[in-house]
Amino acid sequence: MRFVLYGLLLFARIGFAAPLGEEGARHLLNRSGFGASPQEVTMFARLERAMAVDQLLAQAQSVAMTPPPGWVNEPLSRRGEAMTEEEKVMRLEEQKQRGFELRGWWLAEMASTASPLTERMTLFWHNHFTSSMQKVKHGQLMYRQNLLLRQHALGSFSDLLHGAAKDPAMLIYLDGVRNLKGEPNENFSREVMELFTLGEGRYTENDIREAARAFTGWGVDRDSGEFRFRRNQHDDGSKTILGQTGNFDGDDVLDLLLGRPETADFITRKLWREFVSPVADEREVRRLATVFRSNRYQIKPLLQGLFMSEAFWAGANRGSLVKSPIELTVGTLRTFELRPPDWRPVIQVNRAMGQDLFNPPNVKGWPGGDAWINSQTLLLRKQTLLRPFVGPPMRGDAEADSRRFENRRARMELHLSRWLDQLGNDMVRATRLLLPLPADSLPVGTASDRISALLQHPYYQLK
Numbered sequence: 001m002r003f004v005l006y007g008l009l010l011f012a013r014i015g016f017a018a019p020l021g022e023e024g025a026r027h028l029l030n031r032s033g034f035g036a037s038p039q040e041v042t043m044f045a046r047l048e049r050a051m052a053v054d055q056l057l058a059q060a061q062s063v064a065m066t067p068p069p070g071w072v073n074e075p076l077s078r079r080g081e082a083m084t085e086e087e088k089v090m091r092l093e094e095q096k097q098r099g100f101e102l103r104g105w106w107l108a109e110m111a112s113t114a115s116p117l118t119e120r121m122t123l124f125w126h127n128h129f130t131s132s133m134q135k136v137k138h139g140q141l142m143y144r145q146n147l148l149l150r151q152h153a154l155g156s157f158s159d160l161l162h163g164a165a166k167d168p169a170m171l172i173y174l175d176g177v178r179n180l181k182g183e184p185n186e187n188f189s190r191e192v193m194e195l196f197t198l199g200e201g202r203y204t205e206n207d208i209r210e211a212a213r214a215f216t217g218w219g220v221d222r223d224s225g226e227f228r229f230r231r232n233q234h235d236d237g238s239k240t241i242l243g244q245t246g247n248f249d250g251d252d253v254l255d256l257l258l259g260r261p262e263t264a265d266f267i268t269r270k271l272w273r274e275f276v277s278p279v280a281d282e283r284e285v286r287r288l289a290t291v292f293r294s295n296r297y298q299i300k301p302l303l304q305g306l307f308m309s310e311a312f313w314a315g316a317n318r319g320s321l322v323k324s325p326i327e328l329t330v331g332t333l334r335t336f337e338l339r340p341p342d343w344r345p346v347i348q349v350n351r352a353m354g355q356d357l358f359n360p361p362n363v364k365g366w367p368g369g370d371a372w373i374n375s376q377t378l379l380l381r382k383q384t385l386l387r388p389f390v391g392p393p394m395r396g397d398a399e400a401d402s403r404r405f406e407n408r409r410a411r412m413e414l415h416l417s418r419w420l421d422q423l424g425n426d427m428v429r430a431t432r433l434l435l436p437l438p439a440d441s442l443p444v445g446t447a448s449d450r451i452s453a454l455l456q457h458p459y460y461q462l463k
Helices: 002-013 021-032 038-045 049-058 085-112 116-126 139-151 157-165 168-173 187-194 205-214 250-258 261-275 282-294 299-308 325-335 344-352 375-390 398-421 427-434 447-455
Strands: 218-220 227-229 239-241 244-246
Touching: 021 038, 021 049, 021 116, 021 427, 049 299, 085 116, 085 139, 085 325, 085 344, 116 139, 116 299, 139 157, 139 168, 157 250, 168 218, 187 205, 187 250, 205 239, 205 250, 261 282, 261 299, 282 299, 325 344, 325 375, 344 375, 375 447, 398 447, 427 447
Parallel strands: none
Antiparallel strands: 218 227, 239 244
16 A cells, blocks of 8 residues: 555656546647647647647747748839729729738638647737738738738747837838827827737826837838838937836837836736636736746747646636637638638638638727627527538529539538547547537437537537
8 A cells, every 4th residue: 555655646746647638638729729620639638738738839830831822022012192093993902802812821821730829829919919901901011910920929029029019010000100200109109008018007198108209210111011210200319218218219118118017917918818718817917927027028938837827727717718700710620620612701701700810900909708709790600600511502503503512511421420430429529529518418410410519509609
């Protein structure tokens, strides 16, 4: 008996832990990415918690593997007011088309990436450092911003903040290009304090005015679309910001903001609500924010702390977060290993459900959480989840459409049967893979009947 007890104590002391199992693997992969295929769940189910988190972070990449649209490196057009009305209409149509192509490119990357965490974090920063195609207009600049967000998605928040502040799409979106000596524009300085670093109420109106002076002269070259510092438009006078006085420029202001503990608290709290629970544990936020600052604002150690926290794994927090439209659609496609031949319907349904990539509703981004679901969007979310399995509505030649419908349904039935075969045709395992909380009963019928029933379950809307 003593040897058994000694073995158990040694087992605990040297840090071994039980494997995650399928339920734990599903939880980690769904929270940190977009759904999870049976193979991914099986692979992570064998790992214990620390190893799984380490592997998740280690496999993160900083570049997209999906080829972008061919026009992303074209020079920016400058014709503007010189265009005829017909040319303006054509330009608007071109911008719309490029917007669809850009959204389709990113959705394809989300659906096929070997690093879903990278794309989740890129999406998170897209909603933090917001810019809109509607105002920026140039798809090339929105594409470059997306590359910037991905490059630093799990790197240094300090580098990301400095890069995003000088990003041409950001400067256009927040009127930084209009921030000139003697005529400071406060839009960017206000948002960089309220939404990007400190949070609301942790600065004064004078701080905003003085910071706006520091950012004067930051602009965009109209030919290349690159950042340009115009020294003759920069206010180089003394400024007092957050209690400190000096001849500050824009980079100095960003460093002042990074030096404040409120910034680490603000980012940590926001990531907590993204990955752990809707209401942050303030004691844990302060602890993790200290880790964040002590690691010079490196994002990976902060994510590791979040994913290793007891709150992340707590039963009370399972199913406590609402999936965004992107998580719902892309997650379903990844889980069932489906790839649409055309991303346009997915783009349109995401927009209808309230999440239009490259077009956040305002500078505050998508509010997320419970705001994703109301009486209108809930019905649409459920209808959307049936579409991959029952096919589009019939139109035109009823007989031909009926044949196409039946052929598609037969192919999907075969695909879902094979998907269930990976799980040993075990509906308990399928339910555990698809739902974050236990269901009262197991569905019956064909493969598509059973899976459709699980996708229509209210718990499938949660993570």
